[in-house]
Amino acid sequence: MTKLDSKIPSGPLESKWDRHRFSEKLVSPHNKRKLTVIVVGTGLAGASAASTLGQLGYQVECFCFQDSPRRAHSIAAQGGINAAKNYQDDGDSVGRLFYDTIKGGDFRSREANVYRLAQISGQIIDQCVALGIPFAREYGGQLANRSFGGVQVSRTFYCRGQTGQQLLLGAYSALCWQIERGQVTMRPRTEMLDLIVVDGQARGIVVRDLVTGRISIHTAHVVVLATGGYSNVYYLSTNASGSNVTATYRAWKQGAAFANPCFTQIHPTAIPPSDAYQAKLTLMSESLRNDGRLWVPKMPGDTRAPREISEGERDYFLERRYPRFGNLAPRDIASRAVKAVCDEGRGVGPNGHGVYLDFAGVVEQHGLDVVSERYGNLFEMYHRITGEDAYHAPMRIYPAPHYTMGGLWVDYNLMSTIPGLFVIGEANFADHGANRLGASSLMQGLGDGYFILPYTIGHYLATAKLPPVTEDHTEARKAHHRVLNRMARLLAAKGRRTAASFHRELGSLLWNYCGMSRTKIGLKLALSSIPTLREDFWRDVVVPGTGDCFNQELEYAGRVADYLEFAELLCHDAWHRQESCGAHFREEYQTGDGEPTRDDTRFAHVAAWEYREGASPILHKEPLAFEFVQPTTRSYQ
Amino acid sequence: MNFTLRIWRQKGANEGGRFVTYEAHDVNPGMSFLEMLDGVNQKLLVNGEEPVAFEHDCREGICGSCSLVIDGIPHGPDHGITTCQLYMRRFPDGATITIEPWRAKAFPIIKDLVVDRSALDRVMRAGGYISVNTGGAVDGNALLIGKDQAETAMDAASCIGCGACVAACKNASAMLFVAAKVSHLALLPQGKPERTGRVGAMIEAMDREGFGSCGNQYECEAVCPKRISVRFIATLNREYLRAGIVESALPSDSESPHAESV
Ligand SMILES: Cc1cc2nc3c(=O)[nH]c(=O)nc-3n(C[C@H](O)[C@H](O)[C@H](O)COP(=O)(O)OP(=O)(O)OC[C@H]3O[C@@H](n4cnc5c(N)ncnc54)[C@H](O)[C@@H]3O)c2cc1C
Ligand code: SF4
Ligand code: FES
Numbered sequence: 082m083t084k085l086d087s088k089i090p091s092g093p094l095e096s097k098w099d100r101h102r103f104s105e106k107l108v109s110p111h112n113k114r115k116l117t118v119i120v121v122g123t124g125l126a127g128a129s130a131a132s133t134l135g136q137l138g139y140q141v142e143c144f145c146f147q148d149s150p151r152r153a154h155s156i157a158a159q160g161g162i163n164a165a166k167n168y169q170d171d172g173d174s175v176g177r178l179f180y181d182t183i184k185g186g187d188f189r190s191r192e193a194n195v196y197r198l199a200q201i202s203g204q205i206i207d208q209c210v211a212l213g214i215p216f217a218r219e220y221g222g223q224l225a226n227r228s229f230g231g232v233q234v235s236r237t238f239y240c241r242g243q244t245g246q247q248l249l250l251g252a253y254s255a256l257c258w259q260i261e262r263g264q265v266t267m268r269p270r271t272e273m274l275d276l277i278v279v280d281g282q283a284r285g286i287v288v289r290d291l292v293t294g295r296i297s298i299h300t301a302h303v304v305v306l307a308t309g310g311y312s313n314v315y316y317l318s319t320n321a322s323g324s325n326v327t328a329t330y331r332a333w334k335q336g337a338a339f340a341n342p343c344f345t346q347i348h349p350t351a352i353p354p355s356d357a358y359q360a361k362l363t364l365m366s367e368s369l370r371n372d373g374r375l376w377v378p379k380m381p382g383d384t385r386a387p388r389e390i391s392e393g394e395r396d397y398f399l400e401r402r403y404p405r406f407g408n409l410a411p412r413d414i415a416s417r418a419v420k421a422v423c424d425e426g427r428g429v430g431p432n433g434h435g436v437y438l439d440f441a442g443v444v445e446q447h448g449l450d451v452v453s454e455r456y457g458n459l460f461e462m463y464h465r466i467t468g469e470d471a472y473h474a475p476m477r478i479y480p481a482p483h484y485t486m487g488g489l490w491v492d493y494n495l496m497s498t499i500p501g502l503f504v505i506g507e508a509n510f511a512d513h514g515a516n517r518l519g520a521s522s523l524m525q526g527l528g529d530g531y532f533i534l535p536y537t538i539g540h541y542l543a544t545a546k547l548p549p550v551t552e553d554h555t556e557a558r559k560a561h562h563r564v565l566n567r568m569a570r571l572l573a574a575k576g577r578r579t580a581a582s583f584h585r586e587l588g589s590l591l592w593n594y595c596g597m598s599r600t601k602i603g604l605k606l607a608l609s610s611i612p613t614l615r616e617d618f619w620r621d622v623v624v625p626g627t628g629d630c631f632n633q634e635l636e637y638a639g640r641v642a643d644y645l646e647f648a649e650l651l652c653h654d655a656w657h658r659q660e661s662c663g664a665h666f667r668e669e670y671q672t673g674d675g676e677p678t679r680d681d682t683r684f685a686h687v688a689a690w691e692y693r694e695g696a697s698p699i700l701h702k703e704p705l706a707f708e709f710v711q712p713t714t715r716s717y718q
Numbered sequence: 719m720n721f722t723l724r725i726w727r728q729k730g731a732n733e734g735g736r737f738v739t740y741e742a743h744d745v746n747p748g749m750s751f752l753e754m755l756d757g758v759n760q761k762l763l764v765n766g767e768e769p770v771a772f773e774h775d776c777r778e779g780i781c782g783s784c785s786l787v788i789d790g791i792p793h794g795p796d797h798g799i800t801t802c803q804l805y806m807r808r809f810p811d812g813a814t815i816t817i818e819p820w821r822a823k824a825f826p827i828i829k830d831l832v833v834d835r836s837a838l839d840r841v842m843r844a845g846g847y848i849s850v851n852t853g854g855a856v857d858g859n860a861l862l863i864g865k866d867q868a869e870t871a872m873d874a875a876s877c878i879g880c881g882a883c884v885a886a887c888k889n890a891s892a893m894l895f896v897a898a899k900v901s902h903l904a905l906l907p908q909g910k911p912e913r914t915g916r917v918g919a920m921i922e923a924m925d926r927e928g929f930g931s932c933g934n935q936y937e938c939e940a941v942c943p944k945r946i947s948v949r950f951i952a953t954l955n956r957e958y959l960r961a962g963i964v965e966s967a968l969p970s971d972s973e974s975p976h977a978e979s980v
Contacts, residue, residue: 133852148773149839151879152781168859204855211855213848213908215871222862240872246780247875254847261843269836292828321775356746360753361777462778465803468748531852579763581756625768630730631829633771634763 106543113138117301123150126506127307128252129530135259151253158245161237162523164202186514187663188712212251229519283502294629310485310507316588318482325640337497338689340490340510343655349415351481362481381426416480437475494537505529515663576621580638747807771830782878787818792882822890837927844923845916874902883938889930894938897954
């Protein structure tokens with residue numbers, strides 16, 4: 082039976098983390114060498130954790146499924162990373178970053194975690210600069226900042242539109258150093274397929290070498306998952322095609338509670354899907370909303386070219402509904418507003434799935450050159466994908482699944498409900514509540530990996546009893562069998578439908594019934610359709626070839642099989658949460674003018690789900706206490 | 719649109735390969751090149767055949783996974799983009815398109831269009847980093863860096879490590895890749911302490927991995943999706959010369975900055 086103990090230190094918010102660190106036990110340098118740590122994932126979270134743990138003297142074994150750690154999905158982050166440096170002297174502070182994040186998350190995250198993140202945010206930037214990350218600079222040589230959706234200060238650090246790339250290459254370079262020193266053993270092209278739990282402690286993983294197909298057992302004293310998010314459960318998302326839920330989902334099946342799986346962020350500004358063949362959605366950076374204005378025609382079904390529609394016939398719907406934040410309203414709010422106008426039949430482009438993002442105003446005010454300097458690469462990308470020129474006609478954008486606030490439940494030490502299993506980065510549920518603010522995920526991933534986990538893991542290793550576990554331990558053997566059986570089943574199906582066709586069908590089911598808005602009836606329908614789809618999958622999927630060689634279709638089918646189970650958990654969570662908060666909008670719970678109504682008396686909790694074989698998952702609630710901020714109606718009007 | 723595809727098929731590293739012809743019908747001009755290949759693979763799968771193996775992840779030109787030689791050109795006919803950013807409207811209807819893997823001694827084939835590019839990572843490990851510990855870094859604004867200098871460092875740092883430069887080069891040289899990495903760090907004050915040792919270590923690693931030497935043909939720059947300039951090769955050469963001079967001026971028993979790694 083799962084027990085949730087968040088282990089939040091008592092006392093004033095400002096000094097919780099300092100006091101906690103001081104009370105943590107340390108591992109002596111001499112003993113560190115004898116302790117082994119498995120880190121799965123090499124995105125910002127995994128690479129920063131693995132390199133820091135290696136530097137501290139632990140023996141680290143690190144895994145990723147790409148051919149190189151530096152290709153992890155973090156590489157694709159565009160906009161930037163937040164930190165409360167207040168370099169602009171525009172009123173920013175740790176307290177303000179904390180408050181913005183708590184409010185942005187619609188009061189569904191833990192105060193203590195978020196405050197700690199704001200506190201270490203400045204250090205993250207310093208560390209990144211020391212690693213040689215070429216952040217944008219002012220003429221005077223100081224670090225430059227820009228503002229990002231949902232806040233009124235400039236606290237975002239960036240490297241052109243490639244911030245994630247530069248931060249990851251920096252973290253990867255630190256990892257390179259530790260690999261070269263022999264502190265980290267790197268295993269790329271290796272996929273974790275199961276978790277080994279011995280006497281209630283996470284002690285290893287089962288992996289498949291994606292080149293040779295060999296399945297092997299790796300044991301350690303402690304396991305860290307940094308395996309990223311699961312937006313690809315929706316089939317179409319802004320995530321890299323390889324991003325998946327397999328590692329966290331299989332850990333769930335071994336006893337790690339899964340928290341708030343239904344909190345999925347739909348980003349407002351992606352290029353609209355154009356046809357059924359489409360494999361992914363491309364994000365247009367949120368920074369475009371600093372200058373672009375969103376609008377649709379006032380009249381439904383108006384198919385005139387945008388420039389023929391006069392000012393008076395346009396509805397700048399974000400500015401109208403949220404005059405204070407206008408086009409910079411947070412993501413969940415902006416996405417829902419887009420959906421609302423499209424549902425009214427006022428969407429533009431094919432199928433009415435789109436709204437205009439118009440730059441005519443800035444072009445007129447500052448000229449084409451300024452616009453091209455600011456957004457040139459994005460306009461180029463838009464042109465390449467759609468064949469349209471956004472300098473002269475507005476862009477069309479539409480929301481897309483983008484980020485998952487939900488993830489494995491962790492306590493203040495970033496440890497899951499399985500002792501010895503730590504979870505960091507997007508893979509955990511910790512800091513963003515029901516909605517994440519832009520540029521805060523990179524901050525969280527690096528914060529977890531560089532500055533939090535290295536402390537808390539030490540305490541666990543110094544205090545837990547960890548008898549030796551070898552590859553022939555019964556539990557290791559059992560996990561190995563689970564993996565072999567599942568693979569054999571996939572290969573044996575020999576059906577006629579591809580894994581992608583099932584994935585697409587699941588995705589559209591989720592998008593329609595558990596996407597930007599959810600209803601009791603829709604969720605019921607999804608919950609009854611998913612098991613049927615899953616049965617069809619196991620009966621009719623086709624996976625060619627064998628398991629003992631490079632077989633991309635086998636990898637993919639395994640991930641789709643997990644999505645087909647996980648989707649049900651996601652819908653269960655959305656079903657239970659009878660309120661609208663952040664990215665989770667239940668149509669039954671809204672005000673007369675369509676604003677969400679949160680229910681703090683019944684739902685101010687983290688929903689942590691426990692796996693039960695062959696039965697519905699069990700819900701455990703971690704109450705959220707707000708001692709330092711007063712939850713308010715989250716208004717951006 | 720319809721296309722005839724000549725695709726390189728090879729079961730494994732130690733087996734022979736050959737071109738196989740496939741027809742791609744009803745291709746939408748708005749499809750990306752990889753989506754077109756997805757379509758071909760879906761058909762192969764339904765017919766019980768092995769799909770064509772190729773690499774991809776981000777599908778937006780930043781991870782450096784995708785790696786196809788299209789009609790003889792790494793990343794295809796357009797400049798400044800990766801294969802995943804190439805769209806079918808770029809090709810004339812009815813065209814025959816030849817698709818091959820990156821070819822270089824240092825990049826052995828794994829299967830079909832997938833090659834092993836870990837040699838680039840081993841070159842990185844030889845010195846493509848700044849050895850600073852986590853914690854204790856000075857304030858980010860403690861060292862001012864001029865905007866131009868930061869921008870030039872960023873130009874170099876944009877390299878996505880795809881290896882197209884190697885695939886395009888007659889000698890399969892990795893000079894542009896190494897030049898990008900070395901220049902990025904040499905341009906920043908944080909990279910200065912290890913500047914001297916880094917360049918030699920990385921060039922040595924490059925030779926060890928079987929990459930060829932630079933013949934100044936600049937095919938690399940022409941195919942580089944991030945438009946990394948060959949100017950950085952000049953920077954690399956200067957760094958190398960400079961390191962030679964600095965090293966010869968040092969007492970002979972001085973420790974290399976990467977002594978730990980030797
Ligand atoms: C297009 C886009 C733009 C974004 N822009 C921003 C931005 O500007 N600012 C911001 O703050 N956030 C942004 N985000 C969000 C942010 O990029 C991610 O949330 C963050 O990078 C996640 O980092 P991570 O380290 O947790 O996981 P990832 O970077 O996703 O890394 C996951 C790692 O786990 C490995 N892995 C996964 N499963 C397995 C397995 N079973 N076995 C072995 N290895 C496995 C992978 O190989 C990979 O190494 C953006 C996201 C997208 C999609
Ligand atoms: S220099 Fe250009 S072509 Fe070569 S690896 Fe880097 S991005 Fe690819
Ligand atoms: S798939 Fe990432 S660059 Fe092409």
